[in-house]
Amino acid sequence: MAPRARPGVTPFILPAAMMVASGAIHAVVNAIVKGPKAQASDPLHARMVARGSTDGASALLLLPATLLVAWPSGAIGWLAISAAVHLVYLYAMIRTYAVADLSAAYPVMRGSAPLLTAAISVGLFGERVAIADLAGIAMIGAAILTLVLGRHLDAKALGWALTTGAMTALYTVADAHGVRAAPSPASYIAWDFVLIGAISIAMFAGLTRGRLFADLRAQWRPGAAAGTLSVVTYGLALWALSLGPTAPLAALRETGMVTALILSVAFLGESVTWRRAAAVGGILAGAGLILLG
Template identity: 80%
Template sequence: MTAFAIPAAMMVASGSIHAVVNAIVKGGRSSAADPLHARMVARGSTDGASAVVLLPAAAFVAWPHGAEHWLLASAAVHLVYLYAMIRTYALADLSAAYPVMRGSAPLLTAAISIGLFGERIATTASAGIALIGAAILTLVLGRHLDARALGWALLTGASTALYTIADARGVRAAPSPASYIVWDFVLIGSISVAMFASLTRGRLFRDLRAQWRPGAAAGVLSVATYGVALWAYALGPTAPLAALRETGMVTALVIATLFLREAVTGRRAAAVGGILAGAALILAG
């Protein structure tokens, strides 16, 4: 087993869990008819639950000395990411928006990590990253996604790439991966709840009473999906690992087909094949 196999497996698992979390956020409900408000409640409850789950662990891990600037950068970008995400889900279906958000992110992550930070990856891995991004983006073809939803989805993908870079650098600079992971979740969960409580003029807390069960489940899953991803970034190169996380789209399509009885079109089958082929190229590199 190569050194890359372990973080690669961690990323594949992380991607599958991530699709479930996004489905919960998209399906969030509230007492308000406004779909934007409902998404805010769902996301705020998810991030708040993640922070609560890991807050006790903050007493047992060191403050991430040497990685504070990356932690703060990640938190700042997450504000943009979270808001762009809920605006996207208020305007578009999950099946239309999710591929754009996830498909654009690994391509931008690769461009930044290689071009700006000089990370080196094999030619086959580069081809695999491009193939995964292209395969996911083909899922958007023929789906209704108006200009506003597309703009918010692309902003979500761009901010995903930026916080991925910040967190990958931060988790390596911290005294231990655990210290960065714990404080990252506590900080981002806190600012997420504060932002959405402000935007909803405090109604977030009233609606949390009805949303806390799915929010708690999504919060625990968020700790699992991104905690595993951050640990993987501490063990391997950013660009190929970020791309491997997007193999979760295969899980999303399998669930949609088997449990939601959605049709298996030729485009979907080709996209799944492209994602798996891209993952194989990355692993071969």
């Protein structure tokens, strides 16, 4: 389904700006999930709690909105696909952060997604992509190769990070079609967050055998902050996808790499080698090429 037309707004400029802002905020959310308070004797469990509190807070925040927006008729199938993909995405993401640094894993997780998003959008749904967009997406792929060759992620971490990126591409395409098929972007956004929050809490509660709920009480403050930011970042992304083409907008969201790099050094005490910095620079250069195109 084609993006909604918005008379009086310069094509691509508004959704592009929304995606750049979304990427920066997304990096902050991931830093909270990965952050210092998640450094525990059981890193996997700690990150389940961090992610569960984030998604639960987002769902609670938007639950009242479901009474004010239309039922997402026309988008139910896309919501179901997005929910199923998110189950795998969430698990792969917390497994990645349990074994890898944010500055090493985040570029692979986020940088691989636009390549796959473009392949799915163009190959499966026939979406048209400009030459400049393809060049920018290819540059992002080359930057990711720099990280892989640098061996900053072991095989396990790389596998989980690439799985996360693949799931990101799948839910991005599903949500792009869903937000365009719904009666309004607000309708899809509200129901999507409530549904994802519910399945996140259910999955992590099952994996932790109920220990999640006791730990949520101790971590509700950072969870509430991350959940609020999560609504802002992905809400912006979904709204942007209702206005413009999927592949280049998905790539522009990866400008959040700069924010992730700064946070990993300033607050998480991680080291950044020249290869990591060059990879992030390459990803940003690719996004810049898309903007110039």
